[in-house]
Amino acid sequence: MTDATASGNAQGRSRSLKVLDERTRKRYAAEKRFRYYGMGAVGVGVLLLVILLVSILSNGLGAFRQTMFELEITLTQAQITEAEESLLKTSVYRGFIEENMRAALTEAGIADEVETSQAMELLGGDAGSTLRNWAVGQRVTPVPEPDEGVTRTFNFLADGRIDGYFKGRVTMESAERDSRVTPEELALADDLREAGVLRVEFNPGFLTMSDASENQPEAAGLGVAIVGSLYMMLIVLCLALPIGVCASIYLEEFAPKNKLTDLIEVNISNLAAVPSIVFGILGLAIFINFMGLPLSAPIVGGLVLTLMTLPTIIISTRAALKSVPPSIRSAALGVGASQMQTVFHHVLPLAAPGILTGTIIGLAQALGETAPLLLIGMVAFVQEYPAAPPEGLFDPASALPVQVYNWTQRADPAFFERASGAIIVLLVFLAIMNVTAVLLRRRFERRW
Amino acid sequence: MPTHWLFLIVLALGIAGWFAARQKALASAGGSMRALHSLPNTYGTNAAIWTIVPALLILGAWIVIQPVVLDHWVSGSIPDSAVTDAGDRSLVMADVRRIAAGLNLAVAGGGLSAEEALSMQADAVSIRERMADLGIAIGTEPTQVSLDAAQKWFRIERVGRIAMTVIVLGAAATGFALALLRARRDVNARASVERAILGLLIGAALIAILTTVGIVMSMVFETADFFSRYSWTEFFFSTDWDPRFQGGSSLGMLPLLWGTLYISFIALLVAVPIGLFAAIYLSEYAGPRVRAVAKPLIEVLAGIPTIVYGLFALITVGPFLRDYFAQPMGFGNSSSSVMTAGLVMGIMLIPFVSSLSDDIINAVPQSLRDGSYGLGSTQSETVRQVVLPAALPGIVGAILLAASRAIGETMIVVLGAGAAARMSLNPFEAMTTVTVKIVSQLTGDTDFNSPETLVAFALGLTLFVMTLALNVLALYIVRRYREQYE
Numbered sequence: 001m002t003d004a005t006a007s008g009n010a011q012g013r014s015r016s017l018k019v020l021d022e023r024t025r026k027r028y029a030a031e032k033r034f035r036y037y038g039m040g041a042v043g044v045g046v047l048l049l050v051i052l053l054v055s056i057l058s059n060g061l062g063a064f065r066q067t068m069f070e071l072e073i074t075l076t077q078a079q080i081t082e083a084e085e086s087l088l089k090t091s092v093y094r095g096f097i098e099e100n101m102r103a104a105l106t107e108a109g110i111a112d113e114v115e116t117s118q119a120m121e122l123l124g125g126d127a128g129s130t131l132r133n134w135a136v137g138q139r140v141t142p143v144p145e146p147d148e149g150v151t152r153t154f155n156f157l158a159d160g161r162i163d164g165y166f167k168g169r170v171t172m173e174s175a176e177r178d179s180r181v182t183p184e185e186l187a188l189a190d191d192l193r194e195a196g197v198l199r200v201e202f203n204p205g206f207l208t209m210s211d212a213s214e215n216q217p218e219a220a221g222l223g224v225a226i227v228g229s230l231y232m233m234l235i236v237l238c239l240a241l242p243i244g245v246c247a248s249i250y251l252e253e254f255a256p257k258n259k260l261t262d263l264i265e266v267n268i269s270n271l272a273a274v275p276s277i278v279f280g281i282l283g284l285a286i287f288i289n290f291m292g293l294p295l296s297a298p299i300v301g302g303l304v305l306t307l308m309t310l311p312t313i314i315i316s317t318r319a320a321l322k323s324v325p326p327s328i329r330s331a332a333l334g335v336g337a338s339q340m341q342t343v344f345h346h347v348l349p350l351a352a353p354g355i356l357t358g359t360i361i362g363l364a365q366a367l368g369e370t371a372p373l374l375l376i377g378m379v380a381f382v383q384e385y386p387a388a389p390p391e392g393l394f395d396p397a398s399a400l401p402v403q404v405y406n407w408t409q410r411a412d413p414a415f416f417e418r419a420s421g422a423i424i425v426l427l428v429f430l431a432i433m434n435v436t437a438v439l440l441r442r443r444f445e446r447r448w
Numbered sequence: 449m450p451t452h453w454l455f456l457i458v459l460a461l462g463i464a465g466w467f468a469a470r471q472k473a474l475a476s477a478g479g480s481m482r483a484l485h486s487l488p489n490t491y492g493t494n495a496a497i498w499t500i501v502p503a504l505l506i507l508g509a510w511i512v513i514q515p516v517v518l519d520h521w522v523s524g525s526i527p528d529s530a531v532t533d534a535g536d537r538s539l540v541m542a543d544v545r546r547i548a549a550g551l552n553l554a555v556a557g558g559g560l561s562a563e564e565a566l567s568m569q570a571d572a573v574s575i576r577e578r579m580a581d582l583g584i585a586i587g588t589e590p591t592q593v594s595l596d597a598a599q600k601w602f603r604i605e606r607v608g609r610i611a612m613t614v615i616v617l618g619a620a621a622t623g624f625a626l627a628l629l630r631a632r633r634d635v636n637a638r639a640s641v642e643r644a645i646l647g648l649l650i651g652a653a654l655i656a657i658l659t660t661v662g663i664v665m666s667m668v669f670e671t672a673d674f675f676s677r678y679s680w681t682e683f684f685f686s687t688d689w690d691p692r693f694q695g696g697s698s699l700g701m702l703p704l705l706w707g708t709l710y711i712s713f714i715a716l717l718v719a720v721p722i723g724l725f726a727a728i729y730l731s732e733y734a735g736p737r738v739r740a741v742a743k744p745l746i747e748v749l750a751g752i753p754t755i756v757y758g759l760f761a762l763i764t765v766g767p768f769l770r771d772y773f774a775q776p777m778g779f780g781n782s783s784s785s786v787m788t789a790g791l792v793m794g795i796m797l798i799p800f801v802s803s804l805s806d807d808i809i810n811a812v813p814q815s816l817r818d819g820s821y822g823l824g825s826t827q828s829e830t831v832r833q834v835v836l837p838a839a840l841p842g843i844v845g846a847i848l849l850a851a852s853r854a855i856g857e858t859m860i861v862v863l864g865a866g867a868a869a870r871m872s873l874n875p876f877e878a879m880t881t882v883t884v885k886i887v888s889q890l891t892g893d894t895d896f897n898s899p900e901t902l903v904a905f906a907l908g909l910t911l912f913v914m915t916l917a918l919n920v921l922a923l924y925i926v927r928r929y930r931e932q933y934e
Contacts, residue, residue, distance in 0.1 A: 027826055034828035038729025041722045045746045045802070048795050052749075055764040056756065246652030254646060255653070267656045273849065273919040274912065275856020277883050278663060281908045284890060285666030292515070307659050314656070340642040368753025371858035371883070375890045401755040401859075408762055408863060416763055423756050434751060 056423050063421025066203035066218060067163040067189075068155040069123060073100045073131065076149035080135045090128030093135065094120075097127055097156065108195040114188065122189055122198070124157040126212065126219040131156075157205070158198060160217040160414045162189045166200050169413055180215070206421060210383045211398065211406070217414035220407070222422055224382050228298050228397030229367060231389060235302025236309055236366050241359050243306075244313030245348075251314075252321040253343050272311035279308045280372030288376060295377030296396035298386065304376060305366040312365060316358025320351040353444030360437040364430050370401040378402045400426045454507065454613060458620045462500035465624045469495030469631040477633040486638040494637040495627035497644045503620035510612045518608070522601045526593060540594060547598035548605070566599050667912065670896075670905035678899040683906060689869035689880075691889065691900045699903045701910065703869040707879035711790045711865060712854035714875065718794025720847055723801025730802070731809045732831055743806075750799035754859040761792040761864030769876070779876035782866065787875040789864035793854055800850045808842030809835060811930065841929040848922035852915040858883040882907050 020028070075096060083092040098120050105111040105119060131154065138150050157163075161181035164170035166189070175183045192198040209221025247264075255261040283304035287293045293300050324347050332342040373379075378399050386395035398406070400422060407419040470492035477483035484491075523541050555561070631637070675683070678699060686700025726746060730739050766783035769791075775781050812835050820830040836843070866878025867888065889904040896902065 027829070031826040031828045034831070035729070035733055038725050038733055041725030042729050042734075042742050042746070044722055045726050045749065045798050046742065048798070049745060049749055051764075052752070052756070052760050052795070055760055059763060243652045243655055246649045247656065250646075250649035250653045254649065261653075264653050264656055267660050269923060270916060270919055271656060271659060273852060273915065274663065275858070275883070275915055277856065277858045277886055278667075278908055278912050281886070281890070281905065282659075282663045282666050285670060285905070286662050289896065290666075291512070307662075310656065310659070338638065338642060340645060364751065368755065370753065370755040370758075371862075371887065374887050377891075379891055401753055404755050404759060405859070405863070408759060419759055420763070423759055426753065427756070430751065430753070 056420050056427070059417060060420025060422075060424045062167045063206055063418045063424075064203060065167075065200050066206070067158040067166050067198055067200050068203070069101075069104075069127075069158060069197060070153065070155055070199055071097065071100050071104050071197075072151060072153045073097065074149045074151040075131075075135055075138070076147045077140055077143040078147055079149075080139050081143065083132070083135070084139070090132055092128075093131040094123075094128040097123065097131060104197055105195075108197050110191060110195045110197075114191065118185070118188055119192065119197075121185060122158050122162050122192070124159050124218045125216045127156040130154070155201065157203075157218040158189070160215075160412065162186070162198075163200075163218055164414055165189060166193070167417070169417070206418070207425070210385065211381060211403065212383075213381075214410055214412065217410075217412050217418060220415070220418055222400065222403060222425060224385055225398040225400045225403035225422070226425070227385060228301070228378070228382075229400045231298035231386065231393055231397065232302040232305055232399060233363055233367060234389070235299065235393065236305050236363060237359070239302070239306040240309045240313050240362065244310050244359075244362075245317055245355060247310075248314050248317035248321060249343055249348070252318050253347065254339070268311050268314055271307075272315065275371075276308060276369055277371040277375070279304050280375030282307070283372060283376045294394055294396070296380045296382065296398075297394045298397050298399075299393040300376045301373050301378055301399060302393070304372045305369060308369065308372065309362040309366045312362040313355075313359055316361070317351070317355045320354025320358065321347060323354065324350045350446070353440055353446075357437045357441045360433050360440070364433040364437075367433070368401055368426060368430060370399075370405055373399050373402045374405065379406055381406075400429075451507070451511065454616055455504070458500055458503045458507070458616065461503075461620045461624055462496040465495035465499040465627060466492035468624075469628055472628060473631040473633065473637070476631070484633050485636050486641075490637045490641055491631045491635075494641050494644075495624065495631060497641065498623035498627035499620050500623075501644065502623050503616050506619050507612070507616045510608075510616070514605075514608050514612070518601060518604055521604065522597050525600060526597050540597075543594045544597040544601060547594060548601040551598060551602045552605070566603060568595065568599070663912065667905050667909040670902050671909045674899055674902035674906045677902065683903070687871060689885070691903070693898075693900060695898075697900055699899065701882070701907065703871050704880060704882045704885050704907070706871045707786065707861075707865065707869070708855055708881040708883070710786050710875070710879065711793065711861060711881060712851055714786060714790025715793035715797055715854045716847065716851060718791055719797035719801050719850060722794075723798045723850075724805055724843065726798070726802040727805035727809055728831055728836075731806050732827065732835070743803075746802055747799050749795065750803070752796075754796065754857060755863075757792050757796050758859040758863035761788050761860055765792055766864060774876035779874055782876070782878045784864055784866035784878045785876045786865060786879050789861045790875070792864055793857055793860050796857070796860065797850045797854060800853060801846055804846035804849065805839070805843050808839045808846065808926075808929070811842070812838045839929075841925050845922040845926035845929065848918050848925070852918035852922070855918070856883065856911060856915045858887060862887055882911050886911070 073096065079096060083089055083096070086092050098116055101119055101123075102111065102116045105114055105116060134152065134154075159181070161170050161175070161178065162185070165175075165181075165186050170178070170181065170186070172183045172186060175181050175186055189198060205219075206221050207226065208223045209219060210224040211221070212219035247268075251261065251264065255264075283300055287300045287303055288295060328346055328350065329342050332346045333339070337345065378397075379402055380396060380398075382396045382398050384395070386392040386397045404419045404422045404426070407415040407422065470488045473484060473491035474481070474488050481488060519541065522544060526540055526544075630640075683699055683701055685702065686698060687702045688698040688700045689703045691697040691699060726742075730743055734742065762784070766785070766788040769785065769788055770781060770783040773779070773787075774785065816834050816838055817830055820834045821827075825833070861881045861884050865881060865884060867880050867884060868878050869885075870877060870879050872879070886904045886907050889901055889907075
């Protein structure tokens with residue numbers, strides 16, 4: 001095959017064919033090298049995937065565990081009434097926690113060494129409101145006699161720095177320079193942990209709590225973001241699936257070959273490659289500025305993601321329709337079905353698994369999309385859960401990937417851990433969706 | 449009548465139409481299905497379509513058009529003197545809209561009667577206080593002009609709402625009656641239903657065109673506005689990017705373009721060799737078992753959202769490159785850099801290059817390979833000198849598609865590349881890209897009257913045109929190539 005073959009063999013071929021000559025050896029070596037390059041490339045690809053996943057997992061798994069005070073709190077109705085009637089309600093509740101903290105320290109046998117007020121310093125900022133949220137629900141009017149009080153065991157989140165200390169993010173040295181924590185507090189935290197008052201435990205709040213402010217990383221959760229993402233996926237599913245299927249049916253089964261259908265085809269293939277951020281600009285200009293829909297609302301996010309997902313769904317639906325053999329159509333037409341009946345009674349049901357698979361993959365893509373959502377104001381700090389749909393679709397909400405971005409923009413490194421944790425949640429959702437798609441394909445795929 | 453009630457009434461009418469038409473058609477055939485032209489259910493569906501679709505189309509169009517028309521009428525009635533006082537017509541209109549919405553809420557909540565709302569005078573009572581009593585917050589005390597305009601708005605809106613109710617219900621009733629008249633044994637209901645469904649299908653297909661039109665329109669108008677405030681030569685050819693919120697910014701695109709191209713170049717430098725060799729190995733060398741494992745694994749990289757890559761760049765790759773390469777070698781100490789973003793983006797692009805090239809290499813006819821083997825060449829010689837040249841146009845197309853991805857990629861560069869607009873050759877320095885600046889100019893408080901915000905639309909349009917050109921070119925090349933071997 002090489003240029004030199006003709007000139008190089010005349011004198012070289014006198015020896016046995018079983019002994020490789022210099023040239024052949026070189027060619028075989030090149031062959032081997034080439035093969036190794038290929039293997040190396042595949043290996044590097046897989047290795048990078050592993051590094052990526054390991055890096056995210058090792059950074060993010062910590063977000064699911066949190067340092068907590070386990071305290072048993074007893075509140076009487078009189079106390080609740082007193083707190084609710086005062087001006088600074090949560091700080092009164094914090095006072096109640098302090099009383100119970102003293103009891104807990106005594107029980108753990110370290111009340112002599114540790115001042116209660118010092119231990120309270122280690123408590124996270126949201127403890128008072130956590131207690132209040134529960135207490136308000138327990139409130140009974142009129143107050144029963146005798147007022148025995150209600151008791152419950154709480155896991156109050158410890159301050160983010162203390163949590164960071166147990167996870168290795170905060171050290172004695174860094175605490176020296178930190179205005180929010182001192183080495184003495186860290187030493188105290190060690191004592192408390194030994195005594196069993198402080199524990200590092202699984203933190204379900206990470207999945208249910210809403211976002212928290214800059215200096216309360218311990219209280220930041222994904223609840224609102226998960227609900228927001230769910231709402232958007234609902235909108236995408238309700239809009240993109242029917243529109244996509246209708247458009248594909250038209251293009252695949254009915255469209256005559258003319259300028260208009262050509263234009264549609266070109267449009268769809270180009271839309272599939274338009275950068276996602278451009279869809280964000282579209283959403284900002286059309287849905288928000290022109291149509292006056294609210295900023296940060298799942299409805300706008302859902303509409304933008306619908307437009308983005310449509311090409312994906314149309315392309316896979318068309319492939320699914322195309323794979324239904326023409327004999328099915330001929331048979332239906334032959335027994336007198338109209339073209340419409342042929343499509344809706346025979347072709348579409350046979351293509352359904354393929355369409356479903358494509359839709360799930362499109363949804364997964366939409367779930368991970370961030371850039372367009374940044375432009376339509378989903379980055380806003382949202383603490384309230386949106387209401388139930390349909391009204392809730394217009395309430396401000398966040399989205400999973402945007403929450404990740406949001407947390408990376410904060411100064412406290414504790415938020416990086418939470419961002420990685422949020423990514424793990426996002427990846428779990430994506431994995432579930434993709435595995436479902438693969439299983440559906442395996443289960444229902446038909447080869448003709 | 450609230451809109452959703454109207455919607456439900458129309459739906460109910462449609463369902464009633466379904467049953468009535470089905471019944472009537474069957475009755476006209478004397479209860480025998482065989483005498484009917486179409487199936488009984490088809491008559492029902494026909495009636496439902498005729499009742500629901502025109503009415504809902506009118507309803508939808510009305511909801512979209514009414515505010516626009518209202519805005520035009522009311523804003524035309526505001527005297528110019530009031531506009532000069534407030535500074536801008538849109539500011540007055542925003543006030544008017546707020547007051548009108550307040551009036552609406554007050555009347556709907558029962559706090560005010562419609563007559564009271566229309567007869568309010570700005571000087572008589574403090575409107576702001578009255579509204580606050582009703583639980584509606586208005587920012588500033590309205591002037592007589594804006595109150596008048598708001599009352600006009602309120603009046604027209606009320607009339608419009610009544611007119612809408614009447615017209616929509618009228619349309620539904622007309623459709624209902626017409627369809628019922630046509631529910632006879634000799635009418636071809638199926639053709640009518642199928643025409644309607646076909647219309648629906650065409651409408652769905654047209655959404656793709658509408659989206660493109662929407663994208664282009666949304667950017668072209670704002671870009672035109674931007675160029676009326678800022679010189680286009682400065683934008684395209686200036687090397688200085690320095691937006692300032694008090695005005696007097698320089699908004700030259702070149703540093704952003706440089707960052708974009710530099711990062712994309714590094715990304716392709718990573719992705720093309722790895723992706724191409726992986727594709728060659730998987731399609732030419734690997735056995736079915738290796739292929740079944742390795743190919744999906746590499747494609748997982750394509751399914752990972754870009755925010756994940758962004759975070760990877762921010763917390764892993766960036767600090768790693770800074771600590772082990774940039775600082776020891778004296779290239780700087782920034783963890784966000786062209787190199788960080790480029791490397792991570794390269795990882796993201798590997799599956800694009802590899803799966804597209806894989807398809808293309810597989811499409812090279814086996815006869816070419818067999819010919820080459822027959823002449824005694826080794827497998828790698830065949831790949832390098834027969835398969836690759838034959839697949840070259842397709843591979844170039846794949847690389848162009850990957851390049852267009854790289855240029856439009858946002859989250860990786862937002863988190864990995866930095867925000868400093870700079871034109872430098874040092875790959876360990878932080879630079880910024882077109883997409884990063886679109887995000888930073890359009891998030892937060894934006895004022896659509898300043899060139900600092902509008903520049904984002906011009907950047908977006910530039911980006912759109914660049915990626916579109918690359919895609920069209922790539923698709924053209926790939927298509928030409930496919931035809932060659934089909």
